[in-house]
Amino acid sequence: MQLFFKQKINIISLLMVTVFMLFNIWNIIYNTPMVLEQHWAQKIFYVHVPSAWVGFLSYFVVMISGLMFFIKGNDYWDRVGLAAAEIGTIFISLVLITGPIWATPIWGQPWIWEPRLTTTLILFLIYVGYFMMRSFGGHVERVKRYAAALGIIAFVNVPIIFVSVQFWAPEIQSHPQVEIAKQPSDILGPFLISLGIFTLLYALMLKYRIHVIKIKNKVVANV
């Protein structure tokens, strides 16, 4: 099997994503305006929201892969599901780290039971269980089915968790995400660029990880 970065398209994609991401960081630091009362803390918004978008997109891919795995019975969808779950959890961890960093100076405390953050935390915990299942579950073929089912259940549960947390703490609705559409163009522009670049990064990571898992499965099967 050819190495992932031996393929021209992949090395070009890697170079492009690296350049785009460096540009994105430069753009966020130097070209976005300082928001009154938030100063540097606001800059984290350009990383936090795209990470959340990629995380939830990735978990959506896990659900779709789970469904496809059950319908087609093809191992490819199991690899996609596992790769998406891993990458999604990395980005969701980033959300859970950057959220409190932003919240400490702005809300005066690192954590409040805000619906989006809480939903993200609960989803993160479900996926910790997902990886434990993958690691310690035992019988490989059975674990693939359990993981597919769990990926579907976890995503189906998201709207219920969100609604219940929203009604549980109705006074905590200060999350700035709802105001994105109202942001001025010098904030909205870099934000959308960052969102696009994070999505490209995600696509590359997913492709790479699927490739690695395929090789790993082959090696394990031959041992």
Added chain:
Amino acid sequence: MFLTLLKKELFIEFRSREVILSMLIFGLSIILVFAFTSNVSKVIVTNYAPGMFWIMVLLVTVLGVHRSFSYEKEFDAFSLLISSPIDRGLIYLAKWISGFIFLTIMEAIVIIPFFKFLLIEYPSDLLLSVVTTLLINLAIMSVASLVSGIAMRANLSEVLVPILFFPLVSPVVIAASKISAGIMAGEPYQLWQIWLLIVISIIVIFSLVGYTLFDFITEE
């Protein structure tokens, strides 16, 4: 066929009484611990009582469903069960409804010690409390049975069940605490009806998802 499977679950349990007895003793032990650690004013305990009750129920549920599914591992009974020509989704439904019955029996017995040991008053509207508790039990068991069905034949199932169950059941816990707190405080239905809707949504979603997925999960 569903009734046959349900009868099988109930027959095994009422002959051995392992699940209900272990749930009952564990539930009473938890209430005792709560009583020892909540030596504060009656008002504070009353405020925390719904949360305490549902924490107790969740812990007991984990024990119950794990035991209920462990039966199936003995002599590889589950393989025989799924190799029989039945709709596997019905196995989930039978586990769900039998678990609901065991949980309700356990609650019916521990509810009096719960109020007496914590020295708090019974809710004024008992009928409403019973109806909402039954719905919440259905919701909790719909999640617990599905999680147990997934984790049952995995290694470390006794660790995986609580780790997967608690985050997945969190909307039910929030709703259950809010409903019970509302009833205990004598609040009108309009103030907590949204929580009842969340509980009913979970029952509908998890029963459908569980029924559909169980066929794939149990495939050999």
